[in-house]
Amino acid sequence: MTTLNKIYAKDFGILPNTSQDMTNLFAKMFAVYPSHAHFVLEKGTYHFSSDQAIQADYYFSNTDQENPRHLSILIKDMDNIILDGAGSTFIYAGQTTPIAIDHSSNVTVKDITIDWDIPLSAEGEVVASCKEYVDMYIDPKMYPHSIKDNLLCFQGENWESSNTTLYNPFVEFDHVTKKLAYRTGDFFNSSKHEQLENGTIRFHGNFNPIPTVGNFGVLRHNKRLHPGLFLNQSDHLSLHNIIIHNTGGLGILTQFCDTIHYKGIRFEPNHSKGRRVISGHDDGLHCSNNRGSITVENCWFYGLMDDPINVHGTSVRITKVVDSHTLKGIFVHHQAYGFDCWSEVGHEISFIENLSMASYGTNKTKDFKLLSPTEFEITFEDVIPEGIKSGDALENLTNSPSLLCRNNYFGSCRARGVLVSTPRHVIIENNVFDSAGSGILIAGDANEWYESGACTDVIIRNNHFNECVSSMYQFCEGIISICPEIPQPVLDKPFHRNIRITNNTFTAFDYSVLYALSVDSLEFSNNKIIRSYMYEPYGNRHHMINLDYCQNVRIENNALLGDVLGQDIHTKGMNSGDNQENVMPISSTGALQTL
Amino acid sequence: MTTLNKIYAKDFGILPNTSQDMTNLFAKMFAVYPSHAHFVLEKGTYHFSSDQAIQADYYFSNTDQENPRHLSILIKDMDNIILDGAGSTFIYAGQTTPIAIDHSSNVTVKDITIDWDIPLSAEGEVVASCKEYVDMYIDPKMYPHSIKDNLLCFQGENWESSNTTLYNPFVEFDHVTKKLAYRTGDFFNSSKHEQLENGTIRFHGNFNPIPTVGNFGVLRHNKRLHPGLFLNQSDHLSLHNIIIHNTGGLGILTQFCDTIHYKGIRFEPNHSKGRRVISGHDDGLHCSNNRGSITVENCWFYGLMDDPINVHGTSVRITKVVDSHTLKGIFVHHQAYGFDCWSEVGHEISFIENLSMASYGTNKTKDFKLLSPTEFEITFEDVIPEGIKSGDALENLTNSPSLLCRNNYFGSCRARGVLVSTPRHVIIENNVFDSAGSGILIAGDANEWYESGACTDVIIRNNHFNECVSSMYQFCEGIISICPEIPQPVLDKPFHRNIRITNNTFTAFDYSVLYALSVDSLEFSNNKIIRSYMYEPYGNRHHMINLDYCQNVRIENNALLGDVLGQDIHTKGMNSGDNQENVMPISSTGALQTL
Incomplete structure (x- = not known):
């Protein structure tokens, strides 16, 4: 056990409940104690403006690229550190990353609430709507805005959004259920905005579906620039009891780190300020290219504008075979490049055939160097x-x-619940999923998003999935969707393997509980599927279990309660060399079904 | 293993898909094979009219008293019987009990759907509403009705409802969530009804809350006369895969029976006929004065107008001490009397002091006789x-x-989920509760409902409670409510004991997760409480755990996810002789709390 020196922030002038910008004071304190320090704050409110923020170039994974970045609190080249907010609230102003950890080791950050006075996304309420227009009330004090060139712009401290960054501009939440409105998805499209005399904004367009009067939702106007927390090339990190009311990008971006423990993280609208929906601009915990273990427990997610958890690597495209030992390649995704640490010497690299997504084999890195940010x-x-x-x-x-990933609550957020693509051991257990899309998505691709990789060992057990997939988002083919992007799937070359889904409960209003593509060794057993009538079924799939190009599947002892839709198993391409489709019933009393 | 003779119902003229009344044919078949018979039907639809129903006097427990009763299929004085509907639908006409089992042994009834062409409750949709009136559309073909003396009357085969029986006349379901509308409860009150020219019915009154336009609900007009199934003084009964779309009273009333197994019972609106809510007039499984074991598994409840499960005895009031060995008494509740079998010789009887509800001790019955139906x-x-x-x-x-009670789904019904009052071993596990009131109510009283008795051994584990107590019904003081009616509770004389609530998950929008009154040895441990924002909190209790006059309470290791309300324990009267109130915090990280 390492002994840490207790450092009182107040001794550095970091006093609560003033209007002072604390940015430089934190930097000074860290400079004095870069190691073996337990920093303790007085409980209260602290302010941070992007004016004083450290500016530095960083290639943030899965984030719009724009350098330099702003970082308000930066723990860099430090080790054996605890930053204890003691329940304090950090209020930010402007475009900045509230807390960053870079090239550090053994760091704990805990008991902090993060918010903005002027959030980096806005929230509105539908006051009138029809096919041709939607009128929304947007609080002008909380979300200052104006119309410029027929387009709605938001203004904050040192920033102004422009129409080009108003994407997925209205993510609609039902005012009755407080969940993503049924079948709304990403359909809102308007490129002409008008300020009405009654103070509301009229969005002109051709709306289908038509937003419901009384519903409210998030206006996601800024680019994805600054995560709430940024963890980079560090190891043994703990984030405990952190409440995030707002971000300018991903919630917590963790990249190229080793061993991270998230506990008691909450993405939560600041109800005390009258915010009902907005908690973050994008994903919650976005983990890209990490190693070691990731533990997520006792976390609570609601009102995020993308997946609460996304764990993946970044796969890269080969552009040239230089010689027998050397390749040239590029980072493909426009939000994920510039990683000079993509591979270190000695790393094990897998070669993926891009059409079948099958691996040619592996090899170890002798040298890796960037030729440019993308090459x-x-x-x-x-x-x-x-x-x-x-x-x-x-x-x-x-x-x-x-x-x-255990004991978490995945409330209603845009998109899915947990997205995971990693070859290492995965356990997802004892969670509750209220996700608008799939509760769990196991993806993997090397053709569009370039989020690797193939799973080899996944256990999904003792979770409760409540009315998931009420809106259709990409890859959401079932409440659990195993949906790698494989242009030409081949039965004999399965992409994922060893996925066991047991002892879960699903309340399902639609047919598709499970979709699985290209899995070898898949188990779906001892689950309970309960018919719900909360929404009308609308999905394209009309079977309970949907298997494409899978082998060694075991489906047994599942209990169906109520008039569960489909009660059957649809298979496609399950005999080598064919694309034949078959349907077989699943017994409602829990009989054995082995394929 | 007893060998049964396979009897084909068609050999008795019981053929499917005719308009013929099958009542007498069943009676004839049973008369020929009263024992060791496995009756098999051809799958199809069979009709039963109350015209041919057997008429007999029965004191149905917790049902409006009116003799004689009508019974369509009566299995009486039979043993070793299987009635296998093979997935058939039994359509009833008029006021009758579809299937009754009386004084029989080893009987299984399975694979039958029960419905009425003209249901014994109606369903309507709110098309206009304000404080002064509510206009509803009620399908005149499905629910024939007219106005008489300014009151809405429904007509069916051989019956007409009268206003005096229009009680809880509109149980409102939200058209978005398909659940009981938030905070509606039993507040609808109208005694003047009018047929409007547009075909809708106007209910005049003084409405608070005002029903929401677009919402729909059940008009519960008839008296509680005929349960769906009636099981009386029989033993070793199994009911499997029975779907009930409608009843004229309790769903399945089981009284004075020994050992019952319910599996795959579904109370479900007949969606194929356009019915959205109505599945039964009152409780689902009402079990009164039984013994042996009751097993309820894989059942699905929705749209019932009272508790899905209610297991209790009937306590009786002493009116006179005749001598040292003899008492006179009465049945108090107007729906539960006339039981000449209330006690057999040798039964163990407990003496209850009615103010403290404490037991004076027990004694064995030497003789029990009715002096009148109530005395x-x-x-x-x-x-x-x-x-x-x-x-x-x-x-x-x-x-x-x-x-x-395991692996069941308690969908939204009026009132609570499981109501249980029995001194024997109780396990409630692996269920999902979407109840409008408390998920579980442990009651017991000898002052109003006279539903005994004290619990001594209850385990509630691994259940999921989803947004319960969205409306306030009697005794619903928490998501789990241990709420015996004790006029003068005394700490040293606990009514219930040994109640363990472990490993459950609660999504809670309001404060009160647990209320417990007069329990000795109560455990609330390893539960997960998740904050939900689905509804505004509205309850009178503002603490998470509420304990009145309890002792030996262990509350430990519960995880709170999100901004759970209260996060505390309120106690009252927890020191002998006082009524003092105290509040203490519960740690959100799961610390030990021992009182």
């Missing part, structure tokens, strides 16, 4: 596998973490 | 305890069952 050259210890060609992909197996 | 005389083997007086109560401990 790199990689040299391997051994001869690269035969057949590798431009268009194929690489995946870093060393930079892949295990995931333990 | 009885009982003689005991030993001298009755000192202090017994008129006004005190008796409870039959022999007529009390164990309960295993």
Whole structure:
């Protein structure tokens, strides 16, 4: 057990409940105690403006690229640190990342609430609507805004949104259920806005569906620029009891880190300020290219504008086979590049055939260097596998973490609940999912998002899935959706393997409880599926379990309560070399079904 | 294993899909094979009219009294019987009990759907509403009705409802959530009805709350006369895969029976006929004065107008101490009397002091006889305890069952989820509760409902409670409410004991998760409480855990996710002899709390 020195922030002039900008004071305190320090704050409110924020170049993963970034509190090159907010609230002004940890080790941040006086996303209420227009009331004090060139712009401290960044501009929440409105998804489209005399904003367009009067929702106007917390190339990090009311990008972005423990993280609208929905601009916990273990427990997610949890690597595209040991390649996704640490020497790299997504084999990195922010050259210890060609992909197996995700609540957020793509051990247990899209998405692709990788060991157990998939988002083919992007799936080359879904409860208003593509060794057993009538079924799939190109599937002993839709298993391409479709019943009394 | 003779109903002219009344044919078939018979039907639709129904006097427990009763299929004095509907639908006409089992042994009824063409309750939709009136559309074909003397009357086969029986006349369901509308409860009150020209019915009154336009609900017009199934003084009964779309009273009334197994019972609106809410007039499984074991599993409840499950005995009031061994008494509740089998010789009877609800002790019955349907005389083997007086109560401990309630779904119904009052072993596990009132109510009283008795051994574990107590019904003081009616509770004389609530998950929008009155040895541990924002909190209790006059309470290791309301424990009268109130915090990180 390392002994830490207790450092009282007040001794550095960091006093609560003043209007002073605390940014520089924190930097000074950290400069004095870069190691073995337990920083303790007086409980209260502290202010941070982007004016004083540290400016530095960072390639934030899965974030719009724009350098330099602003960082308000930066824990860099430090070790054995606890930052204890003692229940304090940090109020930010402007475009900035509230707290960043970079190249540090053994850091705990805890008991802090993060908010903005002027949030970086806005919230409105529908006061009138029809096919041609939607009128919304947007509080002008909380969300200052104006019309410029027929387009709604929001203004904050040192920033102004422009129409080009008003994307998914209205994510609609039902005023009765407080959940994402049924079948709304990402359909709101308006490029002409008007200030009406009654103070509301009229969005002109051609609306289908028509937003419901009384409903409210998030106006997501800014670019995805600054995560709430940014954790980079560090190890053994703990984030405990952190409440996030707002972000300018991903909630907590963790990249190229080793071993992270999130506990008691809450993404929560600030109800005390009258905010009903908005808690964050994008994902909650976005974990990209990490290793070691990731633990997420006792967290609470609601009102996020993208997946509460997304754990993945970044796969990259091969553009040229230079020689028997060397390849050139590029980062493809426009929000994920510039990673000079994508591979270190000795990392194990997998070679992926991009059409079948099958692996050619693995090899170890001898050298990796960026040629530009988007281009790199990689040299391997051994001869690269035969057949590798431009268009194929690489995946870093060393930079892949295990995931333990337990005892969390996934309230209604835009998109899915947990998105996970990692070859290491994954346990998702004892969670409650109220997700608007799929509760769990296991994806993986090397063709569009380039979020790797194939799963090899996943357990999903003892979770409760409540009325999920009330709106359709990408890849949400079932309450649990195993949906890698494989242009040409082949039965004999399964992408994922060893996925066990047991002892879960699903309340389902629609047919598709499980969709699985290209899995070897899939178990769906001892689950309970309960018919719900909360929404009308609307999905394209009309079977309870949908299996495409899977093998070694075990579906047994599932209990169906009530008039569960489908009560059957649809298969496609389950015999080698064919694309034949079949349907078979599943017994409502829980009989054995082995394929 | 008993060998049964396979009897094909078609050989008795019981053919499907005719308009013929099957009542007499069933009676004839049973007369030929009263024992060791496995009756098999051809799958199809069968009709039963109350015209041919057997008429007999029965005192149905917790049902409006009116003799003779009508019984369509009566399995009486039979043993070792299986009635296998093979998935058939039984359509009834008029006021009748579809299936009754009386004085029989080893009977299984399975794979039958029960419905009426003209249901015995109606359903309507609110098309206009204000404080002064509510206009509803009621389908005149499905629910024939007219106005007589300014009052709405419904007409069916051989019956007409009258205004005097229009009680709780509109149980309102939200058209968005399909659940009982928030904070509606039993407030609808109208005694003047008018047929408007547009075909709707106008209910005049003084409405608060005002029903929401678009909402729909049940018009509960008839008296509680005929349960869906009636099980009386029989043993070893199994009901499997029975779907009930409608009843004229309790769903399945089981009284004075020994060992019952309910599996795959569904109370479900007949959506194929456009019915959205109505599935039954009152409780689902009402179990009164049984013994042995009661098992309820894989059942699905929705749209009932009272508790899905109610397991209790009937306590009776002492009116006179005749001599040292003999008492006179009465059945108090107007729906529960006439039980000449209330006690058999040798039954163990407990003597209850009616103000403290404490037991004076027990004694065995030597003789029990009715003096009238509501009066009885009982003689005991030993001298009755000192202090017994008129006004005190008796409870039959022999007529009390164990309960295993697992893997069920309690959808939105008027009132609570499971109501249980029995001194035997109770396990409630792996259920999902979407109840409008408390998920679980443990009551017991000898002052109003006379539903005994005290619990001594209850385990509530691994259940999911979803947004319960959205409307206030009697005794619903928390998501789990332990709420016996004790006029003068005394700490040293606890009514219930040994209640363990562990490993459950609660999504809670209001404060009160647990209320407990007069419990000795109460455990609330390893539960997860998740803050929900689905509804505004409205309850009178502003603490998470509320304990009145309890002792030996263990509250530990509960996890709170999100901004759970209260996060505290309120106690009252927890030191002997005082009524003092105290509040203490509960740690959100799951610390130990021992009182």
